[in-house]
Amino acid sequence: MDASRTHNPDRPAAMVIVGAGHVGGRAAQHLREQGWAGEIVLIGAEPVLPYERPPLSKAVLKGEMTPGQCALRAAADYDRDRITHIVATVQAVDTAARSVTLADGRVIAYAALLLATGGVARKLDIPGATLPGVCELRTQADAIALAPSLQAGAHLLLIGGGFIGLEVAASARSRGCEVTVIEGAPRLLGRAVPASIGAQVLALHRSQGVDVRLGSGPSAFVQRADGRLDVSLQDGSTRVADTVVVGIGITPATELARAAGLAVERGIVVNAQLATSAAGVYAAGDVAEFPSAFSGQLIRQETWHNAETQARTAAVNMLGGHEAYTVTPWFWSDQYDWQLQVSGEPALAASSVVRTLGEGSEAGELHFYLDADGRLVGASGCGPTRVVAKELKLARTLVERGARPTAAQLADPGVKLKALLSTAA
Template sequence: MTSGVVIVGAGHAGSQVAASLRQEGYDGPITLIGAEAEAPYHRPPLSKAFLKTPDAKPQPLRGDDFFAASGVTFLDGAVVQRIDVAAKTVALDDGSHRSYETLVIATGARPRWPAIPGADLEGVLAMRTIADARAIRERLAHVRSVVVIGGGFVGLETASTLLALGRTVTVLEIGPRLLGRAVSPVVSDHVLTRLSAQGADIRFGTAPIAITGDENGVRGVALSNGDTLPADLVLVGIGVEPECDLAAAAGIACDDGILIDHAMRTSAPNILAIGDCTRFHHWHADRPVRLESVQNATDQAKLAARTILGHDEPYRAVPWFWSDIGDMKLQMVGLSFDADAHVTVGAPADNAFSVYHFRAGTLIAIDSVNRPADHMTGRRIIASTFRPSENDAATGRVNELFKAWQAADGLQTRAAS
């Protein structure tokens, strides 16, 4: 009997590759190993609905009967301590070993932590796992003042939720704007305006130098400018680091993530890697990237399943992301690296607009706020050979022109056949 596929990590990526293998017809054994004592769950709701509802439960990624019905062995609360590449086994923390024919590493990422005094105090938390969300929710009854370190997506989502729950929130961002690595300055300014109107105190160019507290936990945050902010809760949101220690210890090539090729293969035979823990040359950006998104994790998992089944296809999924911050649905498609022109369509004052990013005259990305049609069309445009101009965007005609282009392309295709 074959030892089959072993998947390390039961998040969005790991659970998807198990499902995709069965959907693609794989009939061998599948073992899914998750370090959390939880069935695989959706992470995005943790910073929003889960915090707002005291008795909310995690939203499962799969139905209750998925594992039994699919013949997938799920080991929850199990930590893989070592990969033996030569023996094709993984060692678990209970002393047992699992053999594999193919191993998939989907270990995700861990929150980056500030290297300042007091960062280990009770009440200094991140928002990454269900355990983090529960810990924050359980403390809320005793929390009045919150300091969020970092102006990224998860920190701002949580900040907006806590403001809606009546807490005082201060956001510290060392850079000059919010979401600086992810969206255009127009969107950054808009998010700042909306969060400030909601009551957030947002400070730029300000770094925490220490977190203060006592035996009961955190009490304040000392800043680089000499101020000290009161805080009953400190939320750390300064990015994540790929969980590649397990792979690196096994001799698998890593560099700011587990290095993979176009088909999700690592440098080790019979071992693939997917999701937030990976770094790869992206077809759209034309450079090595590490993408932390549900979309990337899901699409890489689907391709990994096909690789395991003997296909050799390049990863060509269009990158897209989303974030719900208060009454703003942010949707991003494409990667705007090196964009040299930006066209805004719609009205930020109406809380509904899009920013089209061009590089050398080619549309490469769109940031949208409450304009879902622009986002959905943008996903199809970037996957196609349609090339709208900056003027097309400025006149608001991109969606209309793409629809006409699709119709004409369909006519040409039928005529050629």
């Protein structure tokens, strides 16, 4: 791998990718597979080859996978595909000169550029927020730093009852930690899932011994003489924790794009081809705000599936294609032996229908979302994986195909979801 390139006007420009995360790694692969014979330069600030983040909060913290096993592809694949991986931070993009400048001053010219800069974990702005023992979980390095804290009997306190916080809570319980989750909202998982699913997930965590506090947030952390942390909450109560994990969402890494004059709203704005407002510059993954195939409205997705599929579309279009990104959104989360999934865009629903699966402690729920024309625009559900996995997959297929089942069919567990595929246009 050649890490000493500088701009040479006589050298044909490369395909350049900023951000060697999931999108970056996959896009580099697709560029080669799609027939680009020239240079591919993948520049990332993290000192490792691209890896998948979902196992970090699950298998890695549970000790079932090593961080190295999360690699997106083997190192040999990058060599074989002649992908130059440079560990560096890109400081500027010059869209007129069609080049990027690295922190060490190197300048690299691009034929086409992909911004795949993802996002950074949001920080708390309260006293003690940077004390040792107050952690976040976005990168492999974060997981490596956090994992040794998950000792049996240790008290782990999570700030934020979103997906990352709840997955860490489940992993920590499996290692015998005492776990507290502090969530500012009156329910878990915010608006990502319907209230009844939030309530089911709350009951699940409480049944697993997690102390979940809703409607409160931290106001300060203080290091004690014994090295533990005193956590003051806004409701006036205090907790003592060995480790605090802050999981309050991410901020999309848009600074480069903004400084380069690209259109940026809640993310880097792209069109259906994932092209930004600057010629030859594309954006994809967590950082990109793209038009929904359902509504045309700009949306941003922070999901594995979005990273995986947008990387391909971006690569095709960087090579001169005109492919529109029309993939149906999909997301999953694993907690204990439960799975939760959301597909499509539930926010577009005019009405919703619930289907109950199984009974008692084996009960799961599916929610279907129909638009005003009776088309299925979303589905979400959760429950024991063995009960819901197959049904969630079928629900996702129904959404992808734009099926138009009746509310009565959707609500009745006696009607097989597979049979409803025939209602697709």
